[in-house]
Amino acid sequence: MRKIAVLTSGGDAPGMNACIRAIVLTAEHFGVQIIGYKHGYNGLLDQEYLPLKARNVANIIQRGGTILRSARCSSFKTEESAKLAAKNLNALGIEALLIIGGDGSFRGACHLAKHWQGQVIGLPGTIDNDIYGTDATIGYHTAIETALDSIDKVRDTADAFERIFLVEVMGRHAGFIGLSAALASASDQVLVPELCTDLNTEVDNIVSHLQAAMNKRGNCSYIIVTAENLWPGGVTNLAQTLHEKTKLECRPVILGHVQRGGSPVSQDRLLATKMGAYAVEQAIAGKTNIMVAEQNNQLLCLPIETSWQQRKTLDPYLVKIQQEFFDITKQAEHVVNVKG
Ligand SMILES: Nc1ncnc2c1ncn2[C@@H]1O[C@H](COP(=O)(O)OP(=O)(O)O)[C@@H](O)[C@H]1O
Numbered sequence: 386m387r388k389i390a391v392l393t394s395g396g397d398a399p400g401m402n403a404c405i406r407a408i409v410l411t412a413e414h415f416g417v418q419i420i421g422y423k424h425g426y427n428g429l430l431d432q433e434y435l436p437l438k439a440r441n442v443a444n445i446i447q448r449g450g451t452i453l454r455s456a457r458c459s460s461f462k463t464e465e466s467a468k469l470a471a472k473n474l475n476a477l478g479i480e481a482l483l484i485i486g487g488d489g490s491f492r493g494a495c496h497l498a499k500h501w502q503g504q505v506i507g508l509p510g511t512i513d514n515d516i517y518g519t520d521a522t523i524g525y526h527t528a529i530e531t532a533l534d535s536i537d538k539v540r541d542t543a544d545a546f547e548r549i550f551l552v553e554v555m556g557r558h559a560g561f562i563g564l565s566a567a568l569a570s571a572s573d574q575v576l577v578p579e580l581c582t583d584l585n586t587e588v589d590n591i592v593s594h595l596q597a598a599m600n601k602r603g604n605c606s607y608i609i610v611t612a613e614n615l616w617p618g619g620v621t622n623l624a625q626t627l628h629e630k631t632k633l634e635c636r637p638v639i640l641g642h643v644q645r646g647g648s649p650v651s652q653d654r655l656l657a658t659k660m661g662a663y664a665v666e667q668a669i670a671g672k673t674n675i676m677v678a679e680q681n682n683q684l685l686c687l688p689i690e691t692s693w694q695q696r697k698t699l700d701p702y703l704v705k706i707q708q709e710f711f712d713i714t715k716q717a718e719h720v721v722n723v724k725g
């Protein structure tokens with residue numbers, strides 16, 4: 386193994402820089418040259434790259450975003466693009482390509498592999514955590530912290546005015562950020578795709594929960610965490626609907642792209658560092674068409690297709706706590722008197 390390339394693709398995630406750093410330092414350790422393609426798969430098509438050395442990755446572990454830039458590249462789905470990318474990689478003598486991104490980027494890697502003899506290795510990097518086979522993806526823990534920080538602040542003003550707030554978090558098709566942020570911020574309800582089967586009955590459920598909370602706690606603040614793309618018209622519409630049904634003040638808050646930025650928390654830096662180093666070792670060992678993953682603190686390789694062929698599920702115990710133990714409408718009628 387003499388030359389490896391790396392790129393970041395799809396939604397950027399805090400920790401991608403830490404991962405690039407680990408890849409570069411590990412490659413240097415083994416005497417392997419490394420180049421970075423810029424702007425995701427666009428860089429492969431435009432032959433836009435730069436050599437990466439230890440000095441290029443100094444002082445980046447704490448930075449969000451990605452020094453290689455990221456992008457979505459819809460034209461990469463064509464056969465001509467994959468062939469052009471293969472030609473460009475061969476022209477530079479690249480033997481392995483490391484792709485830091487989500488399952489879409491991994492599909493891109495598989496597509497390329499049909500037309501390129503080199504090795505492709507995926508490193509799961511997305512705030513959404515929606516990649517099957519790994520306990521967490523690079524960026525997920527930082528996104529939870531960011532959402533949590535905002536929800537805590539929303540709670541202050543919600544409490545002061547005894548208002549209802551709907552907070553929209555990211556996660557295009559997955560409720561990992563939503564469920565974790567809701568539980569960790571002690572939010573009253575969480576609406577995520579995995580748990581909302583029928584939106585028609587959902588408004589009535591929310592209203593009955595709300596009434597139960599008011600009956601139990603008196604006039605109070607109430608926070609609902611909602612995943613993006615779930616509610617037609619988003620949280621602004623849902624806030625309006627709830628206001629019409631309850632006559633209570635409901636305010637929508639969309640957290641948006643702030644969740645993608647910021648300095649990575651230690652969990653993401655460590656995960657990114659471990660996965661980056663491990664991916665280089667796997668490349669040197671000749672592995673291809675794999676993604677690196679971590680399960681129960683153990684690094685491993687999985688076939689890259691696993692990432693999208695199987696659907697990652699929410700932690701059932703977290704769901705149980707939020708949906709059953711903490712559901713105000715499902716609490717036992719009698720309260721045990723601790724004084725006897
Ligand atoms: N089926 C596919 N074939 C080839 N390339 C793909 C495919 N799906 C996604 N890609 C590439 O991966 C990029 C990132 O995918 P996307 O789903 O947007 O983000 P993520 O990798 O974070 O899931 C796309 O813009 C495209 O360049």
Ligand SMILES: O=P(O)(O)OC[C@H]1O[C@](O)(COP(=O)(O)O)[C@@H](O)[C@@H]1O
Nearest residue numbers: 395396487511512513555556557645
């Ligand atoms: O920045 P964009 O292109 O608007 O994409 C927004 C989407 O990207 C994400 O932040 C991350 O998703 P991916 O990592 O799968 O690209 C989603 O949570 C969000 O829906």
